[in-house]
Structures are given as C-alpha cells and as structure tokens.
Amino acid sequence: MSNDIPKAVVAGHLCLDIIPGLSGLALESGADFFVPGKVRLIGPATLSTGGPVSNTGLALVRLGIDTALMGKVGDDPLGSLIRLLLAQWGVSEGVITVEGETSSYTIVLDPPGLDRMFLHRPGTNDTFSAEDVQYDLVAERELFHFGYPPIMRLMYIERGRQLVEIFRRVKALGVTTSLDMAMPDPNSEAGRADWEAILQGVMPTVDIFLPSAEELLYMLERERFDDYQAHGNEDMLALFTGDDLSRLSGRLLAMGGKVVGIKCGYRGVYVRTAGEERLAEMGKVMPADLANWADRELWEPSFHVEHYAGGTGSGDSCIAGFLSGFLRGHSLEETVRYGCAAGGFNVTAPDALTGLRPWPEIVAKVRSGWKRNPLQVEGDGWICDRDGLWHGPHDCC
Numbered sequence: 001m002s003n004d005i006p007k008a009v010v011a012g013h014l015c016l017d018i019i020p021g022l023s024g025l026a027l028e029s030g031a032d033f034f035v036p037g038k039v040r041l042i043g044p045a046t047l048s049t050g051g052p053v054s055n056t057g058l059a060l061v062r063l064g065i066d067t068a069l070m071g072k073v074g075d076d077p078l079g080s081l082i083r084l085l086l087a088q089w090g091v092s093e094g095v096i097t098v099e100g101e102t103s104s105y106t107i108v109l110d111p112p113g114l115d116r117m118f119l120h121r122p123g124t125n126d127t128f129s130a131e132d133v134q135y136d137l138v139a140e141r142e143l144f145h146f147g148y149p150p151i152m153r154l155m156y157i158e159r160g161r162q163l164v165e166i167f168r169r170v171k172a173l174g175v176t177t178s179l180d181m182a183m184p185d186p187n188s189e190a191g192r193a194d195w196e197a198i199l200q201g202v203m204p205t206v207d208i209f210l211p212s213a214e215e216l217l218y219m220l221e222r223e224r225f226d227d228y229q230a231h232g233n234e235d236m237l238a239l240f241t242g243d244d245l246s247r248l249s250g251r252l253l254a255m256g257g258k259v260v261g262i263k264c265g266y267r268g269v270y271v272r273t274a275g276e277e278r279l280a281e282m283g284k285v286m287p288a289d290l291a292n293w294a295d296r297e298l299w300e301p302s303f304h305v306e307h308y309a310g311g312t313g314s315g316d317s318c319i320a321g322f323l324s325g326f327l328r329g330h331s332l333e334e335t336v337r338y339g340c341a342a343g344g345f346n347v348t349a350p351d352a353l354t355g356l357r358p359w360p361e362i363v364a365k366v367r368s369g370w371k372r373n374p375l376q377v378e379g380d381g382w383i384c385d386r387d388g389l390w391h392g393p394h395d396c397c
Contacts, residue, residue, distance in 0.1 A: 006142035006285045006327045007066040010057035011133055011166075013125050013148035013182070014071030014095065015104035016078050016085075017050030019312060019350055022111045046351045049085045050106055051125070052147025052180055055316030055352040056323075058089055059342065063324040063359045068141065070094040072124040072132055078103035079124075094134055098124060110310045110350065126153035130165040135173065142284040143327060144170045145178040147316070149198075150190045150215075157189075160198035167205035176283035180319055181211040183218065195219035204256035207282040208326070210319050212263040213240050213270070216248050237265050242299065242379025242392055245270045249297075250394075258282055259293070261322060261336065263315050263343075268302040268375055269322070271336050272394060288329035297392030299382075300336045301375035303344035313352025318343035324359060333389065341366050 021043025048054070053071040060067040069091050073079035079097055086095060104123035110116045125148075138144050146166065149155035155163040170177055179202070184190035199219060203209065214236055217225040228239045249260045249272040258278050262270040273279065276294035279286060287293035321342025325335030341362050349355030357365075372388055381393025391397070 005065060007068075007140070008060055008143040008145060008323065008327065009068040009070055009094070009138055009141045010053050010060065010145045010147070011070035011094075012053055012128070012146045012180075013051035013104070013152055014049065014053040014069075014073065014082065015051045015106050015120070015123070015125065016082050017046075017048050017106050017108055017312065017352065019046040019048070019108045019110065019310075021045060021350070022109065023309065023350065025111050047081070047085075048351045048353065049082050050108075050313070050352060051104070052145070052316055052319075053095075054086070055313040056145060056147060056180070056320050057091065058353055059313075059317045059320030059346075059356055060324060061089060061091060062353065062356050063320055063342070063362070065320075065324055065327060067091065068094050068137055070132075070134060070137070072096050072098060072128045074101040074103040074124050075099050076103055078105055094137055096132060098127070101127060108312050110312060116311055120151065122151055122153065125151060128152050129154050130162045130169065133166055133169070135169055138170055138175055139173045142176060143178060143323065144175045145180070145319075145323065147180040148182040149179075150182045150184040150193075150195075153189070156184075156193040156195075156198060159194060160201055163198065164201045164205070167202050171205040171283065174283050176207050176285040177205060178208040178210065178319075178323060179206045180316070181215045181219070183212070183215050186218075199252070200255050203252060206257060208259045208261065208323070209252060209257050210261045210263065210322065212265070212315060213237060213245065216252075216262060217244070220248055220251055237267050240264065240267070242377045242382040242390070244379075245299070246272070246297065246379065246392055246394060261339070263318055264299075265314075266302050266373060268300045268373075269318065269336050269339050270299045271332065272297045272392070273332070285327060287326070287332070289331060292397075293332045295394070295396040296332055297394040298332065298336060299375065299377055299390040299392065300333075300340050301372040301388055302340050304371040304373050305344050305347055308347050309355065310350035311347055312350065314343045314346045316352060317346035317356055320356075321362065337366060338362060341370070344370075
C-alpha cells in the first residue's frame with residue numbers, strides 16, 4: 001500500500017453473514033420460496049463477516065487503502081469466528097470482545113429473481129457506544145467512516161445522542177468523516193425513531209454522507225416512502241426522479257452536509273456537494289480540486305454486469321470505491337464512477353468481497369469503456385452529456 005494515500009478507519013456494525021446457496025432455485029415469486037413443510041435442496045453456504053466494518057472496511061483494504069476496523073463482538077463461538085475471519089486479513093486489532101454478550105449474525109436469503117431478505121440478530125451492535133470508539137487510533141488516521149446506526153440501538157435512541165457524540169469527538173481530532181445508513185425495520189423501535197432529528201444533530205459533523213435512496217426517503221419523507229413502496233411493484237427505485245434526489249439532498253446540505261452521495265442500486269449513484277468554502281472545512285482529507293467538487297449535482301449510471309450472483313454488500317463496495325477515489329485525489333466525476341464500478345464488481349459473487357477486484361483492475365476496466373446500463377432521469381433541468389453522465393439543475397459545470 002502506498003504511504004501517500006491517506007489512511008482510514010471503519011467503525012460501527014459488525015456481524016457474521018450466513019449466506020445459503022440459493023442460486024440454483026427456480027422461483028417465480030416469494031410464495032414459491034416460503035412453502036411450509038417443503039424441503040428444498042440448496043448449494044453450500046458462504047460464511048463471511050458482514051456489516052460495514054467488514055464489508056466497507058475490507059473492501060477498502062482490497063482496494064489498496066490502509067484501513068483499521070473498529071467493532072464489537074461477544075465472547076461466544078460466533079465472536080471467535082468473526083475474529084478469526086478478520087485476522088486472515090490482518091485487520092482485527094480494533095475489534096473488542098465483551099464478556100456475557102452474544103455476537104451479531106445475519107442469515108442472508110438471496111434467491112434468484114427476488115429481492116434479498118435478511119434475518120438479523122443485532123447482538124453486541126446494540127450496546128456499541130461512543131466509549132467503544134478508540135479515538136487514539138482514529139487520531140492516527142485521516143478518514144473515519146461509520147456504518148449502519150439504524151441497527152445499533154444506542155446510535156438512534158435519545159435522538160442519536162451517542163452517534164452525535166462519536167462524530168463530535170472525531171471531528172475535534174481534525175479527521176474527515178463519512179457516514180452510511182441502513183434501512184430501519186418500520187415496525188421496530190428503530191423504525192419509529194425521529195430520523196430527521198437524528199440527521200439534524202449529526203450532519204454538521206459529517207463530511208461525506210452515503211445513504212441509499214430508499215433509506216433517505218424513509219428518514220426524511222415517510223409518507224412519500226410509503227406511497228412509493230405501495231406503487232413500486234417491488235421496484236421502488238424506478239420511481240425516484242431527479243427532483244426527488246435534488247429535494248432530499250438539498251435538505252441534507254441545509255443541515256450542514258458537505259458531500260451527499262445517494263446509492264440508487266441498478267440506477268447508479270447520485271451525488272450533490274456544498275460550496276467550496278464548506279468543502280475546505282472537511283478536515284485532514286478534502287478534495288484535491290475543490291473547484292471541481294464544489295456546487296455539483298451528478299447522477300452516474302451503473303455498469304452492465306453479465307452474470308449477477310448476488311447483491312450482498314454491493315452498497316458497501318460502492319462506498320469503498322467512492323472513498324478510494326476520494327482518498328486518491330480523483331475528480332468528482334471519476335470518484336462517483338469508481339464507486340459504481342466497485343459495486344458492479346461486487347455483484348458478480350454471492351458474498352460481499354469475492355467479486356471485488358484490486359484498484360488497478362477497476363481503473364483499467366472503467367477506462368476500457370465498460371458498458372453502462374441505460375439511465376433515464378426525469379426532472380426539471382436534468383441534462384445527459386455525451387458520456388452518459390447526467391447533470392442536475394444545481395450542477396455548476
């Protein structure tokens with residue numbers, strides 16, 4: 001790894017992913033999958049560490065970024081397995097073990113032709129607090145990324161007091177910050193949390209915010225989310241317009257955000273940025289070319305993949321690609337494109353890391369003219385350039 005590239009630390013949610021091999025099933029609907037009393041023969045299971053500490057953190061390592069991991073496991077067999085899997089990457093020093101608590105795990109059901117389903121046990125993630133962050137280690141790094149507060153109880157109760165405290169203390173160290181979300185269960189305590197208030201509290205100390213379109217709509221416009229979900233025919237992403245993402249990102253910038261990247265699945269990645277003066281306050285790492293990054297609004301299409309094996313960790317890989325481009329000083333256009341490329345490589349394998357390739361291979365694939373999926377953006381003032389990149393009404397270039 002090059003010493004010239006800024007170093008990162010990824011903290012937050014950490015679990016064990018158990019992914020049954022379902023690729024050989026022939027299903028027409030979810031009802032075909034869940035048939036009481038029926039036995040289905042499936043392929044071998046994949047066991048891997050999961051959550052953003054593993055998915056984004058190890059993806060950054062694979063992309064050539066010196067990255068420390070920071071999470072919490074219990075003193076049970078699952079915790080031992082998580083530590084063993086991370087030790088194979090040589091990056092487990094920031095993971096703490098607590099006595100008497102159970103580790104987190106997720107059973108990932110990803111049958112062909114259907115959306116993914118998750119059976120999740122939060123475990124030690126629910127007790128992770130601001131005191132579990134090792135700030136001395138953070139101070140040695142340039143970028144701090146935190147992921148999945150909606151499935152970490154102390155991060156969303158009391159209007160996110162612990163989450164706000166983490167980012168306040170990290171920013172006080174001068175470290176550049178990044179935040180990712182997860183979709184709350186609408187019927188859970190997290191689903192009833194005041195996410196708008198939580199975002200208002202934390203956004204002034206978040207430099208790069210990278211949620212999905214669905215997560216952001218749920219948190220800021222619940223009624224519209226419910227309407228899109230009811231009319232989306234299992235494809236809510238198809239309903240998002242440029243106006244929607246402009247409106248949502250505008251609210252985040254008004255809260256104090258600087259770089260807002262919204263993951264849109266097969267429709268690529270939308271990004272909007274604040275002005276040059278605010279970007280200059282990002283901390284140890286800021287865009288190499290502030291003028292290129294300031295006051296921008298772009299929507300980059302996804303890349304075409306011949307063989308789709310599964311979407312586990314695709315959003316986390318997309319974030320790792322985006323952050324890798326940012327840390328290497330690329331332009332905004334290149335950075336968002338590399339984020340889409342990393343997500344594209346990810347879905348060629350059923351787990352979160354196997355499909356991802358080293359950074360030079362990703363760059364070479366993008367520059368070779370990798371075909372992108374067609375993208376149509378509806379909304380006032382949106383223009384597609386000759387390269388297929390969409391520019392929004394708030395784009396200065």
